Amino acid sequence: MTGAVVVVLDAVVIGLLVIGCLFVVVGTLGLLRFPDLPTRLHAVAKADNLGLGFIVVALIVDTIARCGDGLGIVGIAAKLLLIWVLALLGTAGNSHLLAGSQRRRNGPPEAGGGS
Template identity: 65%
Template sequence: MIVDVLVIALLVAGTAFFVAGTVGLLRFPDLPTRLHAVAKADNLGLGLIVIALIVDEIAREAASGTGIALKLLLVWALALVGTAANSHLLAGHARVHDTDPERAADATDAADVRKDEAP
């Protein structure tokens, strides 16, 4: 009973961070703040959901729960690395092309359009 309440609370908190990250992505004006919102909120949200799944798995099946817990932690670690790499690439692209931070998201879309229009 207590484990179920803990798991549900962790899942709800993780989902709330995902929603906050998505709202930040849609509402913030420039690329750096959008990257910050997505990177921080989504990684924390995923971490809380992974912890909830680990607690649930260990509470239900103590014998095989360790292997699944390690796999879930590996998924979380890979997501952390992927988010960091993605943020670095997007910020580097905006810096190399001397894009104004307030228009960085629009400039990446415009660069893709220009590539399509080139002869």
């Protein structure tokens, strides 16, 4: 690849990493600021999974920019996507278990929207 293409790909990777990190930080702030468990779970699940998605895409783009051979790139990209899918499944399962535990402990939520 030419020098200009590498610089553009580096800028794309940096941009994707920054966006991903911002989503993770916002999810963490939601975890710290929201008042109850369901809203905290929602903030962490949505923001962190989206942030991890941006980070995985950045790593795949960086791998494509650094490695020239095709088969190695496919393997690395598949592993990174598998990590993301497992994180998505883990977050969904964890959120479901935590919300179910709170529901059993406190009863069903009120039908009015809460406070």
